[in-house]
Amino acid sequence: MAECHPVGFQWVMEAKARGAKLIHVDPRFTRTSALADIHVPLRAGTDIAFLGGIINYVLQNDKYFREYVVAYTNAPVILTEDFADTEDLDGVFSGFDPEHRSYDFHTWQYQGLAVQAASGERDQEYEDRGGQDRERVSAVREAGRGEAHGSGGAKIPSGSPDTDETLSHPRCIFQVLKRHFARYTPQTVEDICGIPQETFRQVCELLTENSGRDRTTAFAYAVGWTQHTVGVQYIRTAAILQTLLGNIGRPGGGIMALRGHASIQGSTDIPTLFNLLPGYLPMPHAYGNQTLDTFIEAESTEKGYWANMRAYMVSLLKAYWGAKATPENDFCFDYLPRLTGSHSTYETVMAQLAGDCKGYFLYGENPAVGSANAKMQRLGMASLDWLVVLDFSLIESATWWKDGPEIETGELRTEDIGTEVFxxxxxxxxxxxxxxxxxxxxxxxxxxxxxxxxxxRSDLWFTFHLGRKIREKLAGSTDEMDRPILDLTWDYPTQGRLAEPDAEAVLAEINGWDSNGRPLASYEQLNSDGSTVCGCWIYCGVYANGVNQAARRRPAGEQNWVANEWGWAWPANRRILYNRASADPDGKPWSERKALVWWDQEKAMWAGHDVPDFSAAKSPHYRPPAAARGAEALSGIDPFVMQADGKAWLFVPVGLTDGPLPAHYEPQDSPFRNRLYTQQRNPVRQVLPFRHPDNRLQPSGDQPGSELFPYVATTYRLTEHHTAGGMTRWLPYLAELQPEFFCEVSPELAAQRGLEHLGWATVITARNVVECRVLVTDRMTPLTVQGRRMHQVGLPYHWGVAGYTTGDSANDLTGMSLDPNVHIQEVKAFACDIQPGRRPRGPARAELVASYQRRAGITEQTGMEI
Amino acid sequence: MGVRSWIEEWPVLRQVADSDPLGRGAAAKSGASKHLAPRVATADKVVKSICPYCAVGCGQNVYVKEGKVVQIEGDPQSPVSRGRLCPKGSASLQLTTGPARRHQVMYRRPHATEWEVIPLEQAMDMIADRVIKSRRGRWQWEANGTRVRRTMGIATLGGATLDNEENYLIKKLFTALGAIQIENQARV
Known part of the structure; x- marks a missing residue:
């Protein structure tokens, strides 16, 4: 955090100055470690084992926050007898289908819930048809359904599940959890992660001493946690731990994703993502005769705010197609293109190579350096008819046809490349x-x-005027194909010499308006009959009263510590989500020290420092009538209002593609066997679509050939550079501060391989080979894993062939193997070799990779096994 | 300069008088640096902005003089950043006004070995034509017998460095065109 989010890190230092303990868990010793109370180096790719070990400590030693857990989580819920754990099935959960590499989650259900009626087109119900539609179910899963619940939980069947508030029923989630993590002992953690038991014990004690009524602990992670074949389950493990400790929805608690781009959160909320529409509404999947009603029926929940999904969806369709969207034509629902599986950026590369995808726009992104298997990205672009790059400088993604690594090796010839580049x-x-x-x-x-x-020009200008031109060119077309683009509302006012679209007019549409054109103030005002317009329901309120709330800048010194009058946070300007959980079931703060919001008995309202993330007038003692639905159906003790049952989920009965609980699996390419299960890797990770000669995977564990890749590499960022370098390598100051691509290795590894400080090293994987300067440093700690001394190699990934500072790209080494929930690539842990000296030039570069593949016996089957 | 001020400017006297006995503070300031003013002092206006790099969202003050950005500094009023910027944020003047930035549209013809400069308007027209063609060329009404109403011919990548309003228009336009391969750095 001190390296990549230094200004945010000042608040960690503020906390430390007030007595907070700071634990830094990272394979490398960094500026953060230098300021931490404890630095815990671990083997990259083993965080589930580490966090699972802490969960086990918490459960075995009764360190959980019992009242919080009983009242606000699904710990008391009893599962059906059908559920079988990884502990029973040696690394897979019940419902695993090896043929399709996917899970049927019917056995992960709560006991006592009514079986859903077979109406509509519910995704889950395809499985009830005796497996005839397995292909389609797999495709729906692939499309990242889990991600479509980014602001809340998935649908669960209706009814009230059986519970045991004593938490002692053998099939209650609390007991299931206890059994699941029982083997994640300090010894296991030491064997898998390389963390000495004494250090681990210290972490467990600090964490639990600083959680409870009077104290809270926060977790902060950079998105390196997500870049694994089990990335989502990493976050889940932290979520389970924080929920058990009562650290969610409370000041000083939470799990903070420290994201790395100025609006990466925004680009998920208002997504430029294939499987989402604004506000985490799912993109529709292809089904025969699907209507808006069947789509809503399948995707919305019965309880909580997702029950109003129809209002959000209809208001979005009105924002897109305006007066053309009517109740008679299903609000133009048919105009939305349909998904058939995953269409993530990595599938797009494969589609480019296959000649299916012809044109590509790059908006401020440099995949030729920044995406996993950067070579495949470049080869994909070389297969396009045309490419449009919008950026400040001539980044590598704009110039690969001229100066890319494949031109140097002779694998591509400029004159042969037919791609037009703008x-x-x-x-x-x-x-x-x-x-x-x-x-x-x-x-x-x-x-x-x-x-x-x-x-x-701004991207707003480009996109608006491109749309305008396309609509002009197609005007008068009677082709049904052109209706959605011609019927689109696309009339934003422009201003100035450049005819720049008015960004505030776009914000006003995102916020939405009522039938009289008045700006809406809250998503609770959205209607499902077409009388409201709203481009992103979770952002509704950002333009309340016609005022740009995001532009509010009341100085920090003139308001309370929550600073509610600086900018605007979704939803409803709440700064801490689920903050109802900061008060006990009766609505009183758990402690004065940790007061945030509370129930004001006299005024019969929620009050507090932050905006309460709860219906303002809903008493803690409210219990819903049986027939209630939507927000009404949540009781006064259901703080997690976006979840279908208002509770935090320790166990996820539906919504995740790779299991209801996290289990430790080894990374795709790992020098180690899975110490816990015969199942080596995440059985449903996404690898099969990426079978390609330039994306070869490696043997792992004790498979022959894995000894050729004995080290674990991890990629990371430096303070002075930003992602693929497009905004930093062209700046003289920053180029001078970090002038060259380097690797970090320990003195022990340097001695083992003959690497010299400031000399050159060549790093090799089954995909490619790169060279970098060597930084020999104690910052890299050799670890003992499964009784074996092991070394890690740190690789910052900012470089490419262009800019003031140039170098090979670390992402030439990484492969395409993805998390199955969200399609994020595993670049934070992969096995490699490192040798002294510079890499070969010209054709010899590819020959070196080929020789490693031959010696390791790598074929197109390697690493593809379940 | 009068005698009195000449004496008062004597560094040793200032060291003692200004409680800077070791001469490491203001007493060491030379006449030349005394008359220096910060670049921001002569700015015509200060525009409130946000740092474009990571997702912390530090406040920036953009100083403008004669229609040009002359300096970018941290905004002390921001409850997020309290005026601080990291090395990247501090270098954003170079990002926005540096010589490495391109100001012209460049075009590479199929099989060409060099770029050529083309007018913006022409480029916009050419791109619009290509979108229409590729969209139609890879159009699908059905996939495996099910209605999909889409094109597989066009993809976009990027958005995490963009404004929300920009992402909104990108998603809206390309969805209406029937494109589904719309992605950004959230995965990278």
Whole structure:
């Protein structure tokens, strides 16, 4: 955090100054470790074992926050007898289908819930048809259904499940959890992660001493946690731990994703993602005769705010197609294109190579350096008819046809490449107005300071005028194919010499308006009859009263510590989500020290420092009538209002593709056997679609050939550079501060391989080979794993062939093997070899990779096994 | 300069008088640096902004003089950042005004070995034509017998460095065109 989010880290230092203990868990010793109370180096790719070990400590030693757990989580819920754990089945859960590499989650259900009626097109019910539709179920899973619940939980069957508030029933979730993690002992943690038991004990004690009524502990992770074939389950493990400790929805608690781009949160909320529509509404999947009603029926929940999904969806369709969207035509629901499986950026690369995808827009992204298996990204682009790159400088994704590594090796020849490339200079943030959503869901407006120079234009300008031109060219078309684009509302006012679209007009549409055109103030005002327009329901309120709430800038010194009048946070300007959990079931703060919101008996309202994330007038003693639905159906002690049952889920009965609980699996390419299960890797990880000669995977554990890749590499960022370098390697200051691609290795590894400090090293995987300068440093700690001394190699991934500072790209080494829930690539843990000296030039570069593949016996089957 | 001020400017006297006995503070300031003013002092206006790098969302003050950005500093009023910027944020003046930024549209013809400069308007027209063609060329009404109403011919990547309003228009436009391969750095 001190390296990649240094300004945010000041608050960690503030906490430390007030007595907080700081634990840093990272394979490398960094600036964060230097300021931490304990640094815990661990083997990259083993966090589930580490966190699972802490969960086991908490459960075995009764360190959990019992009242919180009983009242606010699904710990008391009893599962049906059908559920079987990884502990019973040696590494897979019940419902595993090896043929389709997917899970049927019917056996993960709560006992006592009514079986759903076979109406509509519910995704789950395809499985009830005797397996005839397994292909389609797999495709729906592939499309990342879990991700579509980014602001809440998945649907669960109706009814009230059986519970045991004593938490002693053998099949209650609490007991299931206890059994599941029982083998995650300090010894196991030491064997898998390489963390000495004494250090581990210290971590467990600090964490539990600092959690409870009077104290809270926060977890902060950078998105490196997500870049694993089990990435989602990493976060789940932390969520289970934090929930058991009562650290969610409370000040000083939580799990903070420290995201790495100015609006990466915003680009998920208002997604430029294949499987989502704005506000985490799912993109529809292809089914015969699907209507808006059957889509809503399948996707919405009965309880909680997702029960109103129809209102959110209809208001979005009204924002897209305006007056053309009517109740008679299902609000143009048919205009939405349909998914058939995963269409993530990695599938898109495969589609480019196959010649299916012809044209590609890159908006401020540099996949030729920044995406996993960067070579495949470049080869994909070389297969396109045309490519449009919108950026500040001539980044590698714009110039690979001229100076890419494959030109140097002779694998590609410029004259043979038919791709047309357009480079469009982009406007800087100072040259346009708009909002970023930061990592705490806070929207902050940046104002335009000057006009952009020359032909540089904002992406708003580009997209608006491109749409305008396409619509002009297609005007008058009677082809049904062109209806959605011609019927689209696309009439934003423009201003100035450049005809820049008014960003605030777009924000107003995102916020939405009522039938009289008045801006809405809350998503609770949205209707499902087409009388409201709203481009992103979770952002509704950002333009309340016609005022740009994201532009509010009341100085920090003039308001309370929550700073509610600076910018605007979704939803409803709440700064801490689920903050009802900061009060006990009766509505009183768990302790004065940790008071955030509380029930004001006199006024019969929730009050507090933050905006209560709860119906303001709903008493803690409210219990819903049996017939209630939506928000009404949540009781006064259901703080997790986006979940279908208002509870935090220790066990996930539906919504995850790879299991209801996290289990430790080894990374795709690992020098070690899975110490806990015969099942080596995540059995449903996504690898099969990426079978390609340039994406070879490696033997793992004790398989022959794995000895050729004995080290564990992890990629990371430096303070002075940003992702693929497009915004930093062209800046003289930053290029000078970090002038060269390097690897970090321990003195012990340097001695073992003959690597010299400041000399050159060549790093090799089954995909590619790169060279870098060597930094021999004690910051890399050799670890003892499964009784074996092991070494890790740190690789910052910012470099490419262009800019003021150039170098090979670490992502040439990484492969495409993905988390099955969210399609994120595993680049934070992979096995490699390292040798002294520079890599070969020309054709010899590919020959070196081929020789490793031959010696390791690598074929297209390697690493593809379940 | 009068005698009185000449004496008062004597560094040793200032060291003693200004409680800077070791001469490491203001007493060491030379006449030349005394008359220096920060670049921001002469700015025509200060525009409120947000740092474009990571997701912390530090406040920035953008100083503008004669229609040009002359300096970018941390905004002390921000409850997020309290005026601080990291090395990247501090370098954002170079990001926005540096010489490595391109101001012209560049075009590479199929099989060409070099770029050529083309007018913006022409590029927009060419791109619109290509979108229409690729969209139609890979259009699907059905996949495996089920209605999909989409094109597999066009993909987009990027968005995490963009404004929400920009992402909103990208998703809206390309969805209406029938494209589904719309992605960003959230996975990278």
């Amino acid at each position: 480079f469009m200079p982009a406007a800087a943030h100072t040259e346009k107005a708009g909002s970023y959503t930061n990592t705490q869901r806070l929207l902050q407006w940046h104002h335009q300071a000057v006009e952009s120079p020359g032909d540089a």
